[in-house]
Structures are given as structure tokens and as C-alpha cells.
Amino acid sequence: MTTTATTQPGTPVDQPKQDGTLLRVLRRLGFENVSLVLAIVVLSAGIASVNPAFLKLANIAAIGNYVTVMGLLAVIQTVVIIMGGIDISVGSTAGLASVLTGMVFAANGQWWAAMLVPLLVGALCGLFNGLVVVFGRITPLIATLATLASFKGIAQLVSNGRAQGFTGADPVFIFISRGTILFIPTLIWVLIIVAALVHIMLRFSRVGRDIYAVGGNDMAARLSGINVNGRILLVFVLAGVVASIAGILITARTGSGQPVSGSEGLEMLAVTGAALGGAALRGGKGSVISTIFAVILLGVLINGMTLLGINPFWQNIAQGALLIAAVVIQQLSAGGRRVGLPK
Incomplete structure (x- = not known):
């Protein structure tokens, strides 16, 4: 004889657990974003x-201009990392762009040409970086x-190792460096606009979806019809353009x-900011918004x-420690095998 369970009226029926409101909000905002904001608040306090x-408006503006x-x-390093690569030449590209900005302006006095x-x-x-990676079949790390x-x-060759030109009297460059x-500040607006455009590209365009797919599994992306080589070239060209924008801002500032x-050391800061923001160095994962929060934390x-008078050499140590911490957290959360330990 089989007994069937009956449910009496008013008896609670087992239902899937509903997440709390706070947990839902945290998931929507992103745990990484929330943790970065909390770190910024605690460190600032x-x-x-x-x-x-530290809390004076002039100092807050200085932090904004610095970052x-x-x-x-x-x-832009976040985009390259999402694609499964890395571009450590961005600092040198920015330095070259800065020199060319000063030299061209000194030659003809036209801000648009500069x-x-x-x-x-x-x-x-x-483009050269991308061609070396695609056709030279060299890993992005070695190529860049x-x-x-x-x-x-x-x-250094074109400038003889010296600062070039003077843009401090031009109204356009003055507006870029000191305008609001x-x-x-105008400098911050430049970052906001570029970050917004990159975010929109990644989240709401086919190009962005392709970049995530290439970083997640380039072979599967190729089999699905994505032009992997074309996307790699595009991302490296975008990296060069954005690095040049940074170089122009260096000259204006x-x-x-x-x-x-x-531009010395900017590549290290770029990688640290992207990794600290959660961009997975194995590719396929990353967010511009998280990277911006990470950059603010670094700033x-x-x-x-x-301000506290700490030896500047400790800044390099702190940056290195943050990069190591970010990568270790990524590795542990992904369940990846640690070097030197058994599987």
C-alpha cells in the first residue's frame, strides 16, 4: 500500500530560497566594485x-588629475587583457606621443596637428604590435x-632625450590641463568619455562580445566564425590610440x-589597475567600471x-604588492593550480 503525502491548507510548501535584498543589490553592483569602493572609503578615512x-577639494582634484x-x-589594458593578451608598451607609446605632440606644436603652432x-x-x-602577435606568432607579453x-x-632618439616644445601658452592645451x-577638470572628463565609450563597446556591441569570446577560448571563437586575427589587430590599434591620448594629456599637463x-612606469600602473579591477589575466573576464574604481584606489x-611623507620608493613596493595580491586572489577564486604545488 502506497502512502501519498498531502498538503493541508495553510501548510508551508518548500520553495527555493530567496536571496536577501542586500545580497541582490550586491550582486547587481558587483562584489568586486563594492569591495573596491569600501577599500577606497576605508583608506581615505x-x-x-x-x-x-587629504579631504581638501584641491587635493581631491589633484588625485583626479593624477589618475x-x-x-x-x-x-585600454583591461580590453587587451579581456582579449587574452597584455600590452606593456603603452607607457612607451604614451611617451612617444608626448614628444611628438610637443615637437609638432613647436613646428607649426597648430594644436589640432599636434x-x-x-x-x-x-x-x-x-598596429605593429598586433601584426607581430598575429603574423609573428609571438605571445603579446614578449612582443610588447x-x-x-x-x-x-x-x-629618446627623436628628442635627443630632452623635453620638446612648449604648449603652456596655447589656450587649447591650457583648457585641457587646467580647465573645467x-x-x-577637463582631464577627468577625457577619462570619463574614453572609459564610457570603451564600456559601451565591450557591453553593447558585437565587437565587445567578440573580444570576450576570443579571450575566453580563441579556438572556439574562430570555429564560431569570429575573425580572431582582425579582433586582435583592432584591440592593439585601440591600445595605441588611447595610449597616444594619454601622451597628449602628459604634454598638456x-x-x-x-x-x-x-610616462616611466605607467605600464606597471596600467596592469595593476586592470588586475586589481578583476580583469582575469587568462582572458575572457574584466570590467571597465571595476578598473576605474581600482585606479581611484591606486591614486x-x-x-x-x-601626504604622509612616506619614502616614494615604498610606492613601487605597494604597487607590486597590490598586483601580486590581485593575481593571487584571481588564481584562488578560479581554482587554478598554483605553481609548485600538486594539483
């Missing part, structure tokens, strides 16, 4: 408790390590083309260390 000058160049490079030439050269630098040195050498729109000093950290 700690620095301000020691040095109240602009780093943010541009970190945003911006157009480095943008074209930056696109060519990115080589061009990091080459582009830096070209910048709706009380927000310093008043002259800087072959090395204005707050570096600015705070300066």
Missing part, C-alpha cells in the same frame, strides 16, 4: 585621520616587451613633450603616501 588636508593618464592606460600626428603614430604602434624598449628608444566643465619622465594610495 585612515589617511584623512592623520592628515586632514587620468593612469586610468586611460588601465582602461594632436592628430601622435594619434596616427599611436595607431601605427598598436620588445616594443616597450623600441618605442622608448624612438622617443561643470566644475569637473607638463607644458612640453616628455620622452620618458612623464588615493599614492597621494596618501605622499
